[in-house]
Amino acid sequence: MKRKAFLLLFTAIFAFAVPAFAQNHVLFAFQGFDYQDPNTNPNPDPATGYLDLGEGYKTVGFVTSVGSELDPYTDFTLNEYTFHAFNLTVAARFYAGGFLEVDFNNGGRARYFQDPKSGGTHATYGVNPPNATSPSTFIDGTLQIGGSINSFILTYDFNLNQGNTSGSMNLDEGIQLVYVPVHNGWTLAGLAGRPNGTVPTGYDNQLSGECRIPDATPTTHRTWGAVKALYR
């Protein structure tokens, strides 16, 4: 009887994984601006110029928060954390009826850096990047996390002045890489918003986004009575 009870308890603990809510896990969040570099066709017309074939796409900004695995190693009081995405080249584009879809080559990169507030260099957007401070003041400091970006897409609705970016990210560099148990399968996504008085001259969209991974449905602890109730 005791053995049976023990086996039932053992089974309940290890076999009846009670599903909880699936949750999105954010590794880091950021805000900033994007720009074209090289901008071989400076015509801003989305039909013919903006993000033309072969042009480069870059972003700079600030990391605004980090996930739980990086939090013990991150200090926003002492440091400034900056973000940079680069090596994204327009591979294909489609524009119709005020809506633009831009597909980029695989092999883009995204990184975020730590720069001490005391003795470091405050990241400054300036105007018409690349310039004397952008991206240089966003990529100085110590590389924290970096990775490759693939299947990156930008869509923008010029009728509503609203758009977004999204791509997959595999982490492969940085001193904080060791604290992240899963390196592949992250998503780098954000809002692309323009026009807006917050966008400095020479930049295109303001960005607000995150690097995240969808968690597997986690388990929760439950009592044996609660488990039995599920299967009645």
Added chain:
Amino acid sequence: MKRILGVAAVLMALGSATTFAATAVDPSCPATGVKGVMFDWDANCFAYETSYNNATFISSPGSQLVVVGKLTITCPPFDDLLPDATNEYTFVFDQLTSAGTPPPTIVGTTSIWNCNYGNGRFRIFKDGALNAPNACCMPVAPGGGAIIPEFQDGTLILQGTLPNFRTQITKSGTNPPNGSFKTDIYSYSPLGTLFSRTATVIPDIAQGLWCVTTGCVPASYSAHPDGKMDAKYDPTTASRTSTWGSIKMLYR
């Protein structure tokens, strides 16, 4: 004498709007006099509706949308509102009614779902109870457009209107769906303990990511917004709309 007292009262009111503890400003905050982020939030924010299909991205006409979240960054003149071990700053967007999502527009490889939720309300709370759940641990979303109580307890510090709140969800080729939300320029209501500080703030828009992918959104929720409310802080141009009757009252 009454005019002198009235002017003094006005000056004191304006001065109090900018007299608060000096703090280290987040590096992402814009310079004084420059438009930029005022409030920012990241992982801890979710939306839920009374009638929404997560699989089809279709919101039914009349569906009530609620957004609850926790602020991550605050900028001047609110930069002293630091989420820490003592206080959390939560916010609620509500009174948003869906006009319904029409069938998606298809452009190239991208399908586009647009939905407008009309004019809503935002409220920001300061709470020492530190009880609002994080992303890991969201409760089942309440029905009927009710607000999760832990996001609207504490002290109301700011309130205002969110005009023309709309979302756009896109899915391009085999990429997972993605989305964004945006409002027109919001405005402050004369409510909340920190309303007086808005005299030096020119509001702008609220916007951000609107994540709808599976795994991004807990069950019973419709989206994970990650975004911000922009504004311009300019203490040299303190102004506030008023009525002629209110101004006359100052000098009686």
